[in-house]
Amino acid sequence: MTQTRTSDSVEKPTFCRLCEAYCGIVATVKDGKVIAIRPDKDNPHSLGHVCVKGMAVGDLTNDPDRLLTPMKRIGGPGEFVPVSWDEAMSDIAARLKVILDRDGGDALALYHGNPVGFATDFVVAVKPFLKALGAHKRYHAGSQDHHAHLAANYYAYGDAERSSFPDLVNCDFLLMLGTNPLVSNGSLVFAPRMRHDLDAIAARGRVVVVDPRRSETARRYEHLPVEPAGDLWLLLGMMRTLIEEQLVDSRFIGQMTEGWDDLRTGALSVSMEEAAARSGIAVETIQSLARDFAKTERAAIYGRLGICRGPHGSLTAFLILALNIVAGKFGKKGGRVRRQNIWRNLQRKLAECGPRLGVDVIPNCAVGDSHGGIPCRLKV
Numbered sequence: 001m002t003q004t005r006t007s008d009s010v011e012k013p014t015f016c017r018l019c020e021a022y023c024g025i026v027a028t029v030k031d032g033k034v035i036a037i038r039p040d041k042d043n044p045h046s047l048g049h050v051c052v053k054g055m056a057v058g059d060l061t062n063d064p065d066r067l068l069t070p071m072k073r074i075g076g077p078g079e080f081v082p083v084s085w086d087e088a089m090s091d092i093a094a095r096l097k098v099i100l101d102r103d104g105g106d107a108l109a110l111y112h113g114n115p116v117g118f119a120t121d122f123v124v125a126v127k128p129f130l131k132a133l134g135a136h137k138r139y140h141a142g143s144q145d146h147h148a149h150l151a152a153n154y155y156a157y158g159d160a161e162r163s164s165f166p167d168l169v170n171c172d173f174l175l176m177l178g179t180n181p182l183v184s185n186g187s188l189v190f191a192p193r194m195r196h197d198l199d200a201i202a203a204r205g206r207v208v209v210v211d212p213r214r215s216e217t218a219r220r221y222e223h224l225p226v227e228p229a230g231d232l233w234l235l236l237g238m239m240r241t242l243i244e245e246q247l248v249d250s251r252f253i254g255q256m257t258e259g260w261d262d263l264r265t266g267a268l269s270v271s272m273e274e275a276a277a278r279s280g281i282a283v284e285t286i287q288s289l290a291r292d293f294a295k296t297e298r299a300a301i302y303g304r305l306g307i308c309r310g311p312h313g314s315l316t317a318f319l320i321l322a323l324n325i326v327a328g329k330f331g332k333k334g335g336r337v338r339r340q341n342i343w344r345n346l347q348r349k350l351a352e353c354g355p356r357l358g359v360d361v362i363p364n365c366a367v368g369d370s371h372g373g374i375p376c377r378l379k380v
């Protein structure tokens with residue numbers, strides 16, 4: 001879309017960066033102020049999809065409480081005065097130096113919210129910035145709402161930020177837990193057109209929505225009601241079924257993972273009857289779900305914030321990753337794929353959309369490696 005100008009306002013194509021779906025939006029700007037937001041149907045990435053958060057970014061921009069200049073605390077709680085950026089930077093740098101000289105980088109932590117976290121310049125700069133200060137503690141919105149997934153990434157892949165996601169475009173069987181993407185769109189899955197993707201999967205195969213509530217998404221696809229916080233027991237029952245019916249990918253497990261024996265022993269310590277009782281799902285249903293998942297070549301399991309809110313969140317998130325791995329769906333077309341591809345996709349998309357949106361292409365956004373030490377993690 002090109003900019004459309006009326007006598008006193010101009011429409012600017014841009015994007016929402018409240019989450020990694022990066023939905024395209026059009027901002028109407030008058031006298032330097034955003035006065036309206038609408039979905040950008042011409043955006044080749046999102047094709048006009050946005051969620052309610054994206055439609056509200058204009059309100060955020062114009063909020064009277066929004067800070068437009070640094071504020072320096074001069075007394076007790078709430079006692080601040082505005083200062084210039086130069087003064088703020090000098091003051092912060094001087095205080096940081098004192099802390100670093102005295103206690104080193106371990107005394108430092110960085111917190112950032114979503115809008116910054118999905119700004120490409122920040123993504124590129126944050127790791128070198130922390131490294132230069134000798135710091136490694138980094139917290140963000142995910143530290144609060146999906147910490148269980150970050151912990152699971154660490155245990156399964158050796159790095160909390162090494163996320164993976166279902167390859168929706170090629171998937172034929174998708175099992176979803178703790179998510180209602182028809183309302184909240186595609187966070188943690190990097191997909192701006194979830195309904196289109198899910199409809200296409202349902203047309204090719206199955207979309208199963210595990211949720212205690214008959215959510216909007218559950219109503220549109222196959223709803224599998226589960227006891228609140230019972231997801232873990234469903235997954236343990238599925239894992240046990242894969243083991244007992246020899247539906248695991250032994251070659252992949254043998255070559256690419258370590259700790260399988262421990263995970264196997266742990267899963268077998270839970271009987272199918274216990275899994276059924278604690279999940280509220282019949283033994284036969286759990287077994288048939290596990291078989292369909294394992295036997296569908298292009299299949300994936302995906303979990304989101306809902307599973308992080310109850311007990312056993314980290315273990316539930318880990319089992320989602322582990323099931324994808326042991327069933328041979330990891331790194332496969334239509335299965336669970338890694339984040340590295342995202343950045344390649346993002347770079348390709350930026351190359352397509354960049355000139356139109358007036359943004360540069362980021363040459364390299366790869367993340368680093370480290371090692372964990374938990375059963376059945378991937379050899380990194």
Ligand code: SF4
Pocket residue numbers: 016017018019020021022023049050051052053054055184185186187192
């Ligand atoms: S899904 Fe919603 S919050 Fe995320 S980028 Fe799209 S409009 Fe923004």
